[in-house]
Amino acid sequence: MYTPHTEQEIKQMLNTVGKDSLDDLFESVPKEIYNTHEMNLPKSYSENELKKFFRKLASENKVFESNFLGGGCYNHYIPSAVSAITSDSRFFTAYTPYQAEASQGTLQAIYEYQTYMSRLTGMDVSNASLYDGATAICEASIISIAETKRKKVMISEALHPEYAETLASYIGSENIIKVPFNENGLTDYEVLKSKLTNEIACVILQNPNFLGSIENPNKIAEAVKQNKSLLVIAINEPYSLGVIKNPRDCGADIAVGDAQSFGCSMGFGGPSLGFLTVKRNLMRKISGRLAGKTVDKDGNEGFVLTLQAREQHIRREKASSNICSNEALCALSATVHLSLIGKSGFMQTAENNLEKAHYMAKKISELDGFTLKFKSSFFNEFVISCSKETPEEIVERMASKNIGGGIPLGRFYPNMKDCLLIAVTEMNTKEDIDNFVKELSEGVKK
Amino acid sequence: MTKIIFEKTSEGRKGSAVPEKDINIAEISIDIDEEMKADKIPDLPELSELDVIRHYTELANKNICVNSHFYPLGSCTMKYNPCVNEEIASMRSFTDIHPYQVESSVSGNLEIMYLLKKYLCELTGMDDFTLQPAAGAHGEFTAMLMTKKWFELKKENRTKILIPDSAHGTNPASANMAGFEVVQIASNENGTVNLDDLEAKIDDKTACFMMTNPNTLGLFERDILKISEKIHSKGGLLYYDGANLNAILGLVRPGDAGFDFVHLNMHKTFSTPHGGGGPGAGPVGAKGKLAECLPLPKIIQKEDKTFSLMYDNPSSIGRVKAFYGNFLVLVKALAYILSMGKDEIANVAKLSVLNANYLLKKLEDIYEIPYGKSCMHEFVASADRQKNIGVTAIDICKRMLDYGFHAPTVYFPLIVHEALMIEPTETESIQTLDLYSEILHKIQEETEKNPDLLHEAPHNMPVKRLDDVTAARKPDLAYKK
Structure with missing residues (x-):
């Protein structure tokens, strides 16, 4: 499949290279390991068989008609025009723009992406993307460790637990100091302050945090600054930036997170879009690709990959990160998505999320057997505690009604086995919400 | 230049x-902490849908890509990206699935992951x-964390990673990120690992030898069995960087050659698109007990034949990413493996190696090919001869x-002067290779007769040669009004 060679052409080419057979091309491979194993793979599928095969597998998945799952991956509306652009082969079948003159499209799109992320986070410099939110906090930690020459990273227990686990793999759990959250679902300021030492390179605060609560980093920022540590604000629902202050205004040195919400489908969790933006003083320590504007030899403006002296292909073991491929096509999705919805679409969506989530929270809290776990303010995600049915039972039951019923939190927090994390987006109509609430109350009656 | 999208608002x-x-x-109350309320609306542009479509189509026009151009970018395996894989991966039952849905609602996805892993x-x-x-x-980084974990479990203090001087920059960068010391191993006059240097540098602090095979010069490390024995006799691990797996896919298995663990690039060998710089996917495999160190969760098949994610294993390094990986990329990779099947999978290696050797023969009269008369799936030419008359590898590109x-990979590997690393892949036809050769011969003529034509190149791209120095000196990384 996908090879154009005819028998005749193969002969002709072998003749040119002076070999009798294709196997002769592999003379440098020791006989003991060459073609010694018969591959136990299925026979080759025709295109039609392939589609049938995957259709069958697809039918074993369930796309929920209304979905209330969040936790770092959100079901948002994606205009059709996004995939119209990202499925243009001139974008998706190109690679990293090493030959700038032949890649001005990709490079300008990256520059625009960097502009979007800088503007949304209020920071000066954005890279061209990272793998996802989890690895983005790791890269932010590595930058902070290099900048401060300190070893430890402080995180809140209200940081996405899978981000925390990823960070433990990256920098070692012995280098992570954890701060608990209080009864309002907010990072405990007093504990945080008491644990700030001159070993702490940075403090990572997710906002809204994994529990959906909106943190107020003002006091924390001050304490962190006094301690000469860096403040990293992580965001994995960037539509929240229509409602709450951006990381810059909260005193962050680095803003990171996941921008899957902008034009990337949920895709079972990947690919998504890690982002990283920094203040100007950290520009030369940033990880990942950067597109920059320059001029050509006639003085016309154009774009190149720049500040590459930080990168692995130049600096090898001294590089600021090992990253090579990033999530360029996802960054393009985000760029096109933001361009399409524009200022008013962004604000309408942000407000819509906020309003629907508050409507749903109110409706659920009116039910017998359910309470809002935290009193803090929230954007589009909140925690309920369930006294009559376990969250696991609820989501199984909801699944049978074609509803994605939220995320039971017991798997992440053993002392929150009665808690369910619910996300509401513009995709959930008032009717979907009312239905969910009705289903919830049905269970209680049983 | 096309105006920036923000200028079109x-x-x-x-x-x-x-x-x-x-x-x-009126029915609800929204109570946001006053101090946290946004005091300004994000400054996004205001455009019509057609404005946006025109803008990005205009940008697309300025790219060259695999679908439009021969793209022999060495080490990147820019093969054709089958259309059917895109269609399959864009099915709603794959794109609109949340990673935390109950397992019973994602059986299809779990089976895809299991099958891909098995193959x-x-x-x-x-x-x-x-x-x-x-x-x-x-x-690579995952593999380095596994190496660290492996020796922690064995209670051995090993601090060094050996890496050939021809290796990709990601190898030493990954080793360093995991806290290892990098020890560079020299290449010999044939372009493969210098066994004497390896012998001299390997010791009881050696944790792992990272190898790319064939290496970045496009040469098979023919001493691999000796190397494997040597590393293992010192208690070290042997790692296979899958960047060049395309050369041996279906013919040689790294595990049979003594490698303990590998990473593969779905966006190289397994035909998933490069996306202008990602998303890719880099699965990591391991043998025997070392496999216990692989990240969690792990996809397993249960006794009742259903699939599940397993989160518990104290020997694991933990996780390296949220959720389960770049799933939609993995779907395409599985589709590719199935379309090749057992009958055709080895053609990938055979024909990619045939194409590279054919092109090498066609070009050896104009370029110096420092390492050998034959190659695997790619070869590295040197423009040293051309440099002597004032034309550099970059001018030629x-x-x-x-x-x-599209140009080859240039100035890499570092051990070849004026390197041009050419990888045609198996999906290119003899006609394309002949035409490419013909054009390179024409460029050679220009090099000799009219070198300024090359110094000034490119001439018919959307921009002329761009100034990298100014870009780095005065970084302009975001549009400002």
Whole structure:
């Protein structure tokens, strides 16, 4: 499949290279390991068989008609025009723009992406993307460790637990100091302050945090600054930036997170879009690709990959990160998505999320057997505690009604086995919400 | 230059419709911490849908890509990306699935992951795979964390990673990120690992030898069995960087050659598109007990034949990413393996090696080929001869763009002067290779007769040669009004 060679052409080419057979091309491979194993793979599928095969597998998945799952991956509306652009082969079948003159499209799109992320986070410099939110906090930690020459990273227990686990793999759990959250679902300021030492390179605060609560980093920022540590604000629902202050205004040195919400489908969790933006003083320590504007030899403006002296292909073991491929096509999705919805679409969506989530929270809290776990303010995600049915039972039951019923939190927090994390987006109509609430109350009656 | 999208804004213009609001806000109370309320609206442009489509189509026009051009970018395996794989991966039942849905509602996805893992094990001779890493370098880093964990479990203090001088920059960068010391191993006069240097540098602090085989010169490390024995006799691990697996896919299994663990690039060998720089996927496989160190969660088949994610294993390094990996990329990789099947999978290696050797023969009269008369799936030419008459490798690359070809990888590997690393892949036809050769001969003529044509190249791209120095000196990384 996908090879154009005819028998005749193969002969002709072998003749040119002076070999009798294709196997002769592999003379440098020791006989003991060459073609010694018969591959136990299925026979080759025709295109039609392939589609049938995957259709069958697809039918074993369930796309929920209304979905209330969040936790770092959100079901948002994606205009059709996004995939119209990202499925243009001139974008998706190109690679990293090493030959700038032949890649001005990709490079300008990256520059625009960097502009979007800088503007949304209020920071000066954005890279061209990272793998996802989890690895983005790791890269932010590595930058902070290099900048401060300190070893430890402080995180809140209200940081996405899978981000925390990823960070433990990256920098070692012995280098992570954890701060608990209080009864309002907010990072405990007093504990945080008491644990700030001159070993702490940075403090990572997710906002809204994994529990959906909106943190107020003002006091924390001050304490962190006094301690000469860096403040990293992580965001994995960037539509929240229509409602709450951006990381810059909260005193962050680095803003990171996941921008899957902008034009990337949920895709079972990947690919998504890690982002990283920094203040100007950290520009030369940033990880990942950067597109920059320059001029050509006639003085016309154009774009190149720049500040590459930080990168692995130049600096090898001294590089600021090992990253090579990033999530360029996802960054393009985000760029096109933001361009399409524009200022008013962004604000309408942000407000819509906020309003629907508050409507749903109110409706659920009116039910017998359910309470809002935290009193803090929230954007589009909140925690309920369930006294009559376990969250696991609820989501199984909801699944049978074609509803994605939220995320039971017991798997992440053993002392929150009665808690369910619910996300509401513009995709959930008032009717979907009312239905969910009705289903919830049905269970209680049983 | 196309105006920046922000310059095209028109105040009050509406773009694509987003879902309408349907909540009566009088019914609810929204109580946001006053100090945290945004005091300004994000400064996004205001455009119509057609404005946006025109803008990005205009940008697309300025790219060259695999679908439009021969793209022999060495080490990147820019093969054709089958259309059917895109269609399959864009099915709603794959795109609109949340990673935390109950397992019973994602059986299809779990089976896809399980099958892919099983076939990758078969193709590489490994016992288990993780699909979590998002790219090749991410896979390397995962492997380095596994190395660290492996020796922690064995209570051995090993601090060094050996890496050939021809290796990709990601290898030493990944080793360093995991806290190892990097020890460079020299290449010999044939372009393969210098066994004496290896012998001299290997010791009881050696944790792992990272190898790319064939290496970045496009040469098979013919001493691999000796190397494997040497590393293992010192208690070290042998790692296979899968960047060049395309050369041996279906013919040689790294596991059979003594490698303990591998990473593979789905976006190279397994035909998933490069996306302008990602997303890729970099699954990591391992043999025997080392497989216990692979990240979690792990996809397993239960006794009742259903699939599940397993989160518990104290020997694991933990996770390296949220969720399970770049799933939609993995779907395409599985589709590719199935379309090749057992009958055709080895053609990938055979024909990619045939194409590279054919091109090498066609070009050896104009370029010096420092290492050998034959190659695997790619070869490295040197423009040293041309440099002597004032034309550099980069000049030649820029001129290729004028003639409708993407350039090879340039100035890599570092051990070859004026390197041009050429990888045609198996999906290119003899006609394309002949035309490419013809054009390179024409460029050679220009090099000798009219070198300024090359110094000034490219001539027919959307921009002339760009100034990298100014870009780095005065970084302009975001549009400002």
